[in-house]
Amino acid sequence: MKRKYLILLLCFICVVALVVVGCQKTTPTPTPTPTPTPTTTAANYVGSDACKTCHAQAYEGFMKTKHMGTFKPLSDYNIADLPKEITIFDADTPDNPKSTTIDLSKAYGVMVNDYIIAPVPATAGFKSQTYRVAAVKKQGDKWTLQAARTGDFNKDGTEDWGGSSYTCGSCHSPGLGKSDKELTIGCESCHGPGGTHVAADNKAGTMKVDQKACMECHPSVPTKNTTTGIWEAANHYGTRDYFASKHAASKQTNNCLSCHSPHNVNDSGKTVIGNDPVKDNCSKCHKGVSFDLEKLMWKNPTDLRDHITRDHSFGAMPYDKLGDDKATKQTEITNTDYVKNIEANVKK
Numbered sequence: 001m002k003r004k005y006l007i008l009l010l011c012f013i014c015v016v017a018l019v020v021v022g023c024q025k026t027t028p029t030p031t032p033t034p035t036p037t038p039t040t041t042a043a044n045y046v047g048s049d050a051c052k053t054c055h056a057q058a059y060e061g062f063m064k065t066k067h068m069g070t071f072k073p074l075s076d077y078n079i080a081d082l083p084k085e086i087t088i089f090d091a092d093t094p095d096n097p098k099s100t101t102i103d104l105s106k107a108y109g110v111m112v113n114d115y116i117i118a119p120v121p122a123t124a125g126f127k128s129q130t131y132r133v134a135a136v137k138k139q140g141d142k143w144t145l146q147a148a149r150t151g152d153f154n155k156d157g158t159e160d161w162g163g164s165s166y167t168c169g170s171c172h173s174p175g176l177g178k179s180d181k182e183l184t185i186g187c188e189s190c191h192g193p194g195g196t197h198v199a200a201d202n203k204a205g206t207m208k209v210d211q212k213a214c215m216e217c218h219p220s221v222p223t224k225n226t227t228t229g230i231w232e233a234a235n236h237y238g239t240r241d242y243f244a245s246k247h248a249a250s251k252q253t254n255n256c257l258s259c260h261s262p263h264n265v266n267d268s269g270k271t272v273i274g275n276d277p278v279k280d281n282c283s284k285c286h287k288g289v290s291f292d293l294e295k296l297m298w299k300n301p302t303d304l305r306d307h308i309t310r311d312h313s314f315g316a317m318p319y320d321k322l323g324d325d326k327a328t329k330q331t332e333i334t335n336t337d338y339v340k341n342i343e344a345n346v347k348k
Contacts (some may be wrong), residue, residue, distance in 0.1 A: 019348045033331040038068045044195025045188055047181030055187075060186065061264035065271055071173040071184035074107045074116060077136050077143040085133060091154035091162030097153040100124035101159075102133045109170045109183055110136055115148055120163070130176070131163040133158075169233035171217035189213075190262065214256045215239075220312060222333055222342055231342055233322070241313035244338070252286070302329045 048068075052059035062068060074082075082104065085187040089099045100121055107118040108130075122129060135146040149162035168243060169176050175183040176271050188194050190213040197206040220242035222231045247253045259273055261282045266275045274280025278291050297310040298319045311317065321336030 017043050042179065043193040045175070045179035045181050046194045046198055047179070048188070050194060050198055054076045057319040058263040059187075062262065064265045064269070065262065066264065066269070067185040067271075069080065069184070070112055070171075071109045071117075071176075072113075073109050074104065074136075079136065079143050079145050080143060086161060088131070088133055088148075088161045088163040089151075090124075090126040090131075091149045091151065091153065091164045092290075094151075094153065097155075098125050098187045099154070100126065101234065102131075105136075107133070108172065108176055111166075111168060113138070115166075116165050117169070117173065117176075123181075128165045129170065130166045133163045133165050134161070193255075211254070211256055214218055218256075221345055225265070231333040231339055233300065233333060235300050235307045235331060239311045239312045240300070240309055241311055241317045244313040244316040246316070247314060300331045301326070303331065 048059065048062070067302045070204070084105060085101050085103055087099055087101050089097050097279050100120050102120070104116070104118065107116050110116050111132075114135055116134040116136065118131060120126045120129050120131050120133075132148045135148050136143050137146045138144075145163040149164060150159050151162055153160045153162055163223045172185075173183045174185060175181070175191045179188070184186070189206045191209065194207065197203055208285065218236070218239045219234060220239040222233050224231050241250050247258075258269050259277070261273050262271055264271070266272055268275070272281070277297075278293055282291050283289070295318070296315055297312065299308050300319070301312055311319070317333075317338055319331075321335055322331065322338065324332050325334075333342065
């Protein structure tokens, strides 16, 4: 009998313990709040047409510059009998020739009245997905379709059309991949996306104006030939050797806009202020001084890609002291003093 009472007592104690535990208020362990993942807001490009309402004079002047015409739609060229498709080989991989069909209706445009730029199908296996797929050439008053490159890429004894990677886009078509409003050089290429500026009631400080925008596409420092190890002048960009000039070292005159206006052209169609560079620019600060522009801003006699530009060292690096090898097309710089200055600037 005692055993029976003992079992009943133990059962009662267990029931009470469960009730007591179940009635206790428990505080759940808080779930950690995940750190928000930063989101990137796409730049709000509006296109140059959005600028002309308030900046009509600057807009009309800019439309006359070569900047605005660096990248145009293929339709602007009215090429007779333009095929819908062309077949090209990847000229960038000659050891492993691959071909693909390019739909010209999907071409992005034409760079500087020369190369047709178009997307390459991802399945083609080309080196990249944006190529110079063909070219345009003016014959008389008409434009014709030409090959960007030619060669017997598949070694079958016949001439093929070839294409190569489009490596010039950041300067010649800065809107490509960024904006569907404008692919060519426009207001926002230098001033940055204008969406915030257009929408703002108080527009002060909402747009940038910085010389760095010029130097991104017009660098002046020479480049070293990776094969010969010799420094070569940067003839391509139009500001050759500016880094070596006293202007560049001056806080007063280190400004492209001292002599250039990106918002207008002179009678020669250039963005130089005035029609007489010496009188309208140099003489403003150097009163009474006579300059020979051909010596002060010499033009390179040759170039590997036929880019002939005026020197911007303003006498700091005259051509006859560079140590150029006149037998080559490149403009070499072997003068030891100049090389030291170049290397010091490259390290900055």
